[in-house]
Amino acid sequence: MASLPFNTMPIILPLTATKPSKHHDAQAHSPSSASYFHRVSSLSKSGEIREALSLLTEMDFRKLRIGPEIYGEILQGCVYERDLCTGKQIHARILKNGDFYAKNEYIETKLVIFYAKCDAFEASEVLFSKLRVRNVYSWAAIIGVKCRIGLCEEALMGFVEMLQNEIFPDNFVVPNVCKACGALQWSRFGRGVHGYVVKSGLHDCVFVASSLADMYGKCGVLDDARKVFDEIPERNVVAWNALMVGYVQNGMNEEAIRLLSDMRKEGIEPTRVTVSTCLSASANMDGIEEGKQSHAIAIVNGLELDNILGTSNLNFYCKVGLIEYAEMIFDRMIEKDVVTWNLLISGYVQQGLVEDAIHMCQLMRLENLKYDCVTLSTLMSAAARTQNLKLGKEVQCYCIRHSFASDIVLASTAVDMYANCGSIIDAKKVFDSVLAKDLILWNTLLSVYAESGLSGEAFRLFYEMQLESVPPNAITWNLIILSFLRNGQVNEAKEIFSQMQSSGIFPNLVSWTTMMNGLVQNGCSEEAILFLRKMQESGLRPNAFSITVALSACSNLASLHFGRSVHGYIIRNQQHSSSVLIETSLVDMYAKCGDINKAEMVFRSKLCSDLPLYNAMISAYALNGNVKEAIALCRRLEDTGIKPDNITFTSLLSACNHAGDVSQAVEIFTDMVSKHGIKPCLEHYGLMVDILASAGETDKALRLIEEMPYKSDARMIQSLVASCNMKHKTELMDFLSRHLLETEPENSGNYVTISNAYAVEGSWDEVVKTREMMKAKRLKKSPGCSWIRIKGGVHVFVANDKTHLRNKEIRSILALLAYDMQTDSK
DNA sequence: ATAGGGTTAG
Numbered sequence: 001m002a003s004l005p006f007n008t009m010p011i012i013l014p015l016t017a018t019k020p021s022k023h024h025d026a027q028a029h030s031p032s033s034a035s036y037f038h039r040v041s042s043l044s045k046s047g048e049i050r051e052a053l054s055l056l057t058e059m060d061f062r063k064l065r066i067g068p069e070i071y072g073e074i075l076q077g078c079v080y081e082r083d084l085c086t087g088k089q090i091h092a093r094i095l096k097n098g099d100f101y102a103k104n105e106y107i108e109t110k111l112v113i114f115y116a117k118c119d120a121f122e123a124s125e126v127l128f129s130k131l132r133v134r135n136v137y138s139w140a141a142i143i144g145v146k147c148r149i150g151l152c153e154e155a156l157m158g159f160v161e162m163l164q165n166e167i168f169p170d171n172f173v174v175p176n177v178c179k180a181c182g183a184l185q186w187s188r189f190g191r192g193v194h195g196y197v198v199k200s201g202l203h204d205c206v207f208v209a210s211s212l213a214d215m216y217g218k219c220g221v222l223d224d225a226r227k228v229f230d231e232i233p234e235r236n237v238v239a240w241n242a243l244m245v246g247y248v249q250n251g252m253n254e255e256a257i258r259l260l261s262d263m264r265k266e267g268i269e270p271t272r273v274t275v276s277t278c279l280s281a282s283a284n285m286d287g288i289e290e291g292k293q294s295h296a297i298a299i300v301n302g303l304e305l306d307n308i309l310g311t312s313n314l315n316f317y318c319k320v321g322l323i324e325y326a327e328m329i330f331d332r333m334i335e336k337d338v339v340t341w342n343l344l345i346s347g348y349v350q351q352g353l354v355e356d357a358i359h360m361c362q363l364m365r366l367e368n369l370k371y372d373c374v375t376l377s378t379l380m381s382a383a384a385r386t387q388n389l390k391l392g393k394e395v396q397c398y399c400i401r402h403s404f405a406s407d408i409v410l411a412s413t414a415v416d417m418y419a420n421c422g423s424i425i426d427a428k429k430v431f432d433s434v435l436a437k438d439l440i441l442w443n444t445l446l447s448v449y450a451e452s453g454l455s456g457e458a459f460r461l462f463y464e465m466q467l468e469s470v471p472p473n474a475i476t477w478n479l480i481i482l483s484f485l486r487n488g489q490v491n492e493a494k495e496i497f498s499q500m501q502s503s504g505i506f507p508n509l510v511s512w513t514t515m516m517n518g519l520v521q522n523g524c525s526e527e528a529i530l531f532l533r534k535m536q537e538s539g540l541r542p543n544a545f546s547i548t549v550a551l552s553a554c555s556n557l558a559s560l561h562f563g564r565s566v567h568g569y570i571i572r573n574q575q576h577s578s579s580v581l582i583e584t585s586l587v588d589m590y591a592k593c594g595d596i597n598k599a600e601m602v603f604r605s606k607l608c609s610d611l612p613l614y615n616a617m618i619s620a621y622a623l624n625g626n627v628k629e630a631i632a633l634c635r636r637l638e639d640t641g642i643k644p645d646n647i648t649f650t651s652l653l654s655a656c657n658h659a660g661d662v663s664q665a666v667e668i669f670t671d672m673v674s675k676h677g678i679k680p681c682l683e684h685y686g687l688m689v690d691i692l693a694s695a696g697e698t699d700k701a702l703r704l705i706e707e708m709p710y711k712s713d714a715r716m717i718q719s720l721v722a723s724c725n726m727k728h729k730t731e732l733m734d735f736l737s738r739h740l741l742e743t744e745p746e747n748s749g750n751y752v753t754i755s756n757a758y759a760v761e762g763s764w765d766e767v768v769k770t771r772e773m774m775k776a777k778r779l780k781k782s783p784g785c786s787w788i789r790i791k792g793g794v795h796v797f798v799a800n801d802k803t804h805l806r807n808k809e810i811r812s813i814l815a816l817l818a819y820d821m822q823t824d825s826k
Numbered sequence: 827a828t829a830g831g832g833t834t835a836g
Contacts, residue, residue, distance in 0.1 A: 175827050211827045241828040276829040311830040318831095339831045346832070374832040381832080412833040443834040450835080478835045513836040545836065 033059070037070050044077025049086045052077055056093065066097070068104045075110045084118040109138045116141035121149050134165070140173045143180075152180035156189060163196075171202050175211035182218030190215045194228075206232060210239040217246020237263070241273045244281075253281035257290050260297075272303050276312040283319040291316040307335045311343055318347030336367075342374045349382040354391075357382055373404055377413045384417040392417040408434065412444040419448035437468070443475050450479040453486030477503075478511050485518025488780075493518055507538070513546040516553070525553035529562055542569075544579045551585040555592035563589045580608070584616040591620030609640045615647050622655035627664055630655040646678050653687040662695045682710045689716045693723030698732070714744050718753035725760040733757060741773075748779040752797045759796045767794055 036059055043052035052074050059066055071094055078087035091111060094101045101107055108131055115124035128134070128142045139162050146155040159177045162169055169177065174197060181190035194212055202208045209232040216225035229235070229243045240263045247256040260270065260278050270278075275298045282291030295313055303309060310333040317326035326347050333340060341364045348357035361375065376395055383392030396414055399405055411434045418427035431437070431445045442465045449458035462480050465472065472480075477500040484493035497515055500507060512535040519528035532542065532550045542550070547570060554563035566589075570582060583606050590599035603617045614637045621630035630652055634644055649672045656665035669688055672678050685708045692701035701720060705712050717740050724733035737757070740750045751774040758766035771787075787795040 179827075207827055209827095214827065236827095238828050243828095245828060271828085273829045280830080308830045313830095315830065337830095342831050372832090377832045407833095409833045416833075438833095440834050445834095447834060473834095475835045482835070508835090510836045515836090517836055549836080 033064050033067065033070075036064065037067070037073070040070050041073040044073050045080070047077070047081050049074065049077045049081055049083050053086060053089065056090075068101060068107050071101065071107055072110050075107075075114045079114050079117045082118055084120060087114050087118065105133055109135060112138045113141040116145035119145060119148060121145050121151075134167065136162075136167050136170055136173065139167055140170070140176070143173055144176045147176040147180045147183075150183070152183045155180040156184075156186070159193070168200065169196070171205040171208050174202060174208045178208075178211035178215040182215040185219050187216070187219035187221050190219060203231070204233055206234060206236050206239060210236075210242050213239060214242040214246065217243060217249065220250055222246055222250055222252065235266075235268070237268050237271050237274065240268055241271065241277060244274065244277050248277055248281045248284065251284070253285040253287070256281040257285075257287065260294070270297055270301060270303075272298070272306065272309045275303060276309050279312040279316040283316040286320055288320050288322070291320060305329070305332060305334075307333070307337060307340065311339055314340065314343045314347070318343055318350065321351060323347055323351050323353070338364075338369055338372050338375065341367075341369060342372070342378060345375060346378040349378055349385065352385065354382045354386050354388070358391075371398070371402075373407045373410055376404060377407075377410050380410065380413040380417050384413065384420040387421050389421040389423075392421060406434075408436070408438050408441060412441050415441070415444045415448065419451070424448060424452070424454075437465075437470070439465075439470055439473060439476070442470055443473075443479060446476060446479040446483075450483035450486060453483060453488075455480075455483040455487040455489055455492070458483035472503075472505075474500075474505050474508050474511065477505055478508075478514050481511065482514050482518070485514065485522065488522055490519065490522050490524060509535075509540055509543060509546065512538075512540060513542075513549055516546065517549045520549060520553045520556060523556075525556040528553040529557075532566075541573075544581050547582055548585045551582075551589040555589045558593050560590075560593045560595055563593050580606075580610050580613060584610075584612050587613065587616040587620055591616075591623050596620060596624050596626075609637075609642060611637070611642050611645065611648075614642070615645075615651060618648060619651040619654070622651045622658060625655060625658035625660075627652075627655045627659045627661055631664075631668075644676065646672075646681055646684070649676075649678060649680075650683055650687065653684060653691070657687055657691045657694070660691075660694060662691055662697070665691045680708075682708075682713065685710065686713065686715050686719075690719040693719040696723060698723045698729065714740060714747050714750055718749065721753050721757045722760075725757045728761070730761070733761075745777065746779065748774060751777075751779065756797055764791070764794050767796065771795055 036055055040052045040055050043049070043055070056066060056070070056074065071090060074090055075087060078084075078090065091114075094107060094111075108127060112124050112127045112131065115121075115127065124142060124145055128138055131138060139158065143155045143158045143162075146152070146158065155176060159169060159173070162173070174193065177193050178190065181187070181193060190212075193215075197203050197208055197212065203212075209228055213225045213228045213232075216222070216228060225243055225246045229239060232239050240259060244256045244259045247253070247259065257278060260274065263270065263274070275294050278294040278297075279291055281287070282294060295316075297303075298305070298309065298313075305313070310329060313329045314326050314333075317323070317329060326344060330336070330340065330344050341360065345357045345360045345364075348354070348360060357379070361371070361379065364371070364375075376399055379395045380392060383389070383395060392414070395417075399407070399410055399414075404410055411430055414430045415427045418424070418430060427445065427448050431441065434441060442461065446458055446461055449455075449461065458480055462472065462476070465476075477496065481493045481496050481500075484490075484496060493515065497507065497511065500511070512531060516528040516531045516535075519525065519531065529550060532546070532553075535542065535546070547566065550566050551563065554560075554566060567586060570586070583602060586602045587599045590596070590602060599617065599620045603613065603620075606613055614633065618630045618633050618637075621627075621633065634648060634652060637644055637648070649668065652668050653665055656662070656668065665688060669680065669684065672684070673680060685704060689701045689704055692698075692704065698720060701723065705716060705720075717736050721733055721736045721740065724730070724736065737754045740747075740754065744750055751770050755767050755770040755774075758764075758770065788798050789795050
C-alpha cells in the first residue's frame, strides 16, 4: 500500500468510511474476484466511481487478482461520468501492475475511449497511435474527439483511413463524420458519407439519419436535409430539431415555425432545443406572436428555464423590443453568465436606453463578471447611436487597457462610432491602426464614406482593398453604388451596378432598392419604377422597404396610375398587407397623387392605432389644406390614448400653411407648447415664419426668427424674401438676398427663391442676373421642377408638384404673361 | 445527433 502513487491516497480514506454492505457480510470470509467484479460493475454503472475504486483498493489489500475486465468496467464508469481524474488514477494502477494489463488489447482500447470521451485529446491520440489493433471502437472514439475539439479535417481523414483498412464505420462513427462535414460545409464529402450509409444499411438508424439531415442543413442544402428527414422511419424529437435548426441557420424562419406545429400535430413533445430554436426563428423574423407562442409552449411543457433557453427567450424579447418581458426573463434566470448580461445590455441599447445599459454594466461588474468583447462592442455602438463621443472614447480606452485593441469586431464598431460622432478622420485612424483588416472592416469605412456621399474616397478604398486581395462582396458593391447616388452621380451608380453583375456578384434586394431609392432621390422616379420591374424579372420579391420606395416614386411623379399598380401588387401579395410601414406609405402616396378619398379608405381599413399611420393621414389632409379634418383626426388620435408628437404638429402647421390660415396656425403653435409640452423644433418655426410671411406679415415673421432659440436657416430667409415682394419691400429683399448668397452660395434653392421673388416683382433684369449666377456656379435646380422661358432670355422657375410653396404667385405671373410665352414659343 | 450574445449595405 505504501507504494501506491500519491494521487490515489484520498481513495484509501473511504475504505474505513465505507459501511460493509449486506453482500459484503454474506461473503465476509471469502469474497471471490467474481463477486467483486459484479459489485464494481454495478457501482460503475450507477456512477459511484469512487466507491468502485475503493473496492479495487480493498481487493489489493486482500491480495485478490484484479482481472482486465474489472478495470474495463470501472473505466467505463469513468466514461459515463466523464470523470477524468479517477480514470487517470485507474490508468496509473494499470501501469503499475505491469505489461500484462498495460498491453491488454481490451484495456488499451478502453483507455483510448476513456481519454477521448473526456476530451483529453493528446492522451487518447498517443495511446491510439500505440495500438497494435485498431478496431471500430477505438476509431469511433478518436474520430469523435477530433470532431468535438474542432479537428474536423483530421476526423474525416480518420474516416477514410478506416475504410482503407477495411474497418467499417458503424452508426456511432457516422454521426461524428457527418458533424465534421457540416462544420466544414463539405457537402460533397457529406454526400459520399450518405452513399456509404445507404450502402451499408445504416440509414434507418435515427442517429445516423438525424445527423445526415443536420449535415445537409449545415451545408445549406435544405432540400436534401428535408428528403433525409422525410425518409426517417421513426423520427424522434432530435431529428425534428435538427431540421428545424437547419432552416433557421439558412434564414428560413417561417419554415422552422411551421415545423413546430407539424411536430406537435404528430404528438412529438418539444424540448428546450426546439423552443430555443423557434425563439431564434421568431427573433430573426420579428415574429412577436410566434415567439410568444414558443415561450408559452416552454411554460406549458414545464421546460426548465436553463441558461440557454433563458438567453434564447431574452434574445427574442430584446430583438422585438419587448424590453419589460426581457427584464422579467432576466430576473427569473438563476444562472446568468456574460452572454445573459450582454443580451439585456444590448436590448437596452436597441431601445435607446443607454443609461440603463450603462447601469447594467455596473451591476455586472458588482457580480464579479468581466466585460468581454461583446459587452464592449455593445457599449461602443451605444456611443455611436447617441453620438456620445465621451462614452465612445472611454470604451476605446478600456479596450486598449485590457488588450481588446486587436479585436476586429471592436475596431469596426469604433470606426462606426467615430463616424457617427462626426469625425471621419478618427474613424480612418482606427481603420489604419488595424493590421489584419477583414472584409467587414473595409465595408465599415466604405459605409462611412458612402453615407456622406464621399464617392471619390469610397472608390479609392474600393481599389485599395482589391490591391490588398480582399475581394468585395455584395455589401461592398452596394456601398459604392450608394456613395455615388448620395453624391448625385446617377450614371456612375448605374455603371457600377452593371459592373457588379459582370464581376459575378448578383445584385440582391438591397442593391436594387439602393438603386431605386437613389433614383427617386435624384429625381428619376420613373426609372425607379422601371428598376422595380426589372428586379421582379430577375426573380427577387420586393420587401416592405422596397415597396415603400416604389410608392415614394409614385408620389413624386404624382402618378395615380403607377400608384394603383403598386397597390395592386401589395393586395395580391398578402404578406405585405399587414405592414404598418406600407399602409403609411400608401396613405401618403394617395394623398400626394391627389386622391384623398382613397387615402382615407386605406386609412380606415387599418385596424390598429398607430401614430405614424395617423401622422400620414393628418399630413394627407395637410397637403390638401383640409385644416379642419387634420385637427379632427388629431383629436381622435388623442381619444385613442396616443399622444401626438412633433411630426403631428408639423403636419397640422403645414395644413395651415397650405390653407393660408394664420390664426389657426398661431393657435396650434401655442397649444403645442402650452398644452402638449412639446418644444418647437426648427421646422415648426420655419413653417410659422412661412405662414406669416405668406400672409404678408413680414415683421411678425422677422420677430419670430429673432425670438427662436435656433439659428435661422436658408428656408426661412427664402420665405422672407418671397414675402417681401408682396409688400414691395425691395430694400429688405435685396438685403436678404445678398445675405442668403453670402452665407450659402452653394444652395441652389436660394437662387431659385431670389429669382422667383424678383419675377413676382417684375424685375426681369434681376431674374436673369440671378439665373446667370446660378449657372456660373454650375448648380442644378432641384429635381421635379423646371425653368420655363417666358421671354427672350428670361426663365422662371416652376415646381411641377404641389409641394412648392411659391407656385401660386408664379402661376399668376405666368397667366399674366401668357401672351409673351406664346409668342416666345413660336 | 439537436440549442444562446456583439461588427458592414437600402
